[in-house]
Amino acid sequence: MTNTDSGLLPAQPFNEQDRDAVYRAIMTRRDVRGEFLPDPIPDEVLARILVAAHHAPSVGFMQPWTFTLVRDKAVKGRVHQAFEKANGEAALMFPEEKQSTYRSLKLEGIVESPVNICVTCDRQRAGKVVIGRTHIPIMDLYSSVCAVQNLWLAARAEGLGVGWVSILDQNELRAALDIPRTIIPVAYLCLGYVAGFHDRPELEKAGWLPRLPLDSLIRQNGWSGRPDEDFLSTVRQGQAAMAQAHSPAG
Template sequence: MSNAFSESERNAVYRAIATRRDVRRGYTAQPLPDELLERLLSAAHSAPSVGLMQPSRFIVVRDPAVREVVHGIFSKANTAAAATYSGEQRQHYSDLKLEGIREAPQNLCVVCDANSERGHKLGRQTMPETSLYSTVCAIQNLWLAARAEGVGVGWVSIIDPERLQELLGIPQHLVIVAYLCIGYVDHFAAEPDLERHGWETRTQLRSVISYDRYSDACSGADCS
């Protein structure tokens, strides 16, 4: 097809998707150059958004003192999360490394202005949550662009959003969608951490596909 990328370009896109990882360890101390960070944020800002509302806002966090407080917020939430497990699973959870807040030389908090008038509410009357989906698309854009640039990204979801909102001075009408750790890394793992450490395994693609009507006949089963 004339609109398709060249084979090498297509391979690069699919490689970025296949080798993207949630990076929690191995960050180097070298900060990202400003021009590289701007490229990554530009990729995020170029993501699809309902009604072209572009609701995403980006807070770059480089101050070590601020990141130390964020790490404390994570630690408290992580302790509470660990308490929801028991026995071997609790020990397994406690052995996992789930963040790189202090190790990564910059963090990024991504928030959504879900009530923005931009886009004139096009596409949001019946599914207002699409504003949040738009911000998730922005995060995925950034993540794939980062992988292509050799930059690691880790999503920290074990965190108290209210405390984080207060710490970073985020207005109440904005919704925190993600807190990310970003930086150069010494390597990218061949497989996801949670799979490598035995927490969970990937499902087969065919087990989550149905046609014309929803079917979960293969859900959770080996449909190979």
């Protein structure tokens, strides 16, 4: 019996070109705020991106996500007003020495991007008891985030930028989009063609926070365990090589 006869797909790795394309999408994906172009997104491109998002893994195969497309200027305006209010409140939460830097950052592209997408989670879609959610109840929210990541990587492969606007009061976002109270807004995304992608994340370039070395974030056989130095050396080399090979300038 072949794998096809048994309902299994071949398990061979991708060829080098296809594999590198996946890694390039991951390594050059950026949170876009200020580089959006007004060019419309063709329906077939947007459809492909939504199909990719819909094929994310989900707990109990419940597929809890819904994708609300926002193109109307008035609706965008309401969401932008909610952002402006939340952003003003957020600035005051940081230490005084960081507030001026925070206010100088552009943290959304709601009005400039041609399409906004609100990804939500319907926690009741598959009933009260869901396979895999019995002991970690928020697995459905994690599943919706997986859909966001699929969407983001597919958009990058299509030459589109995505910006996640997380500085929003959920109740005000619900009101702006008429979202039922039982539905959880997970991500408000700005989507569109861009003038270009930054070579590094903007917050890293602005000196807000540095990229952490991966080898410092790996444990083995428990929180206090650490892999051997040969493996950690390989990780450091791999991190450097991936950054070099798949950077926008690479």
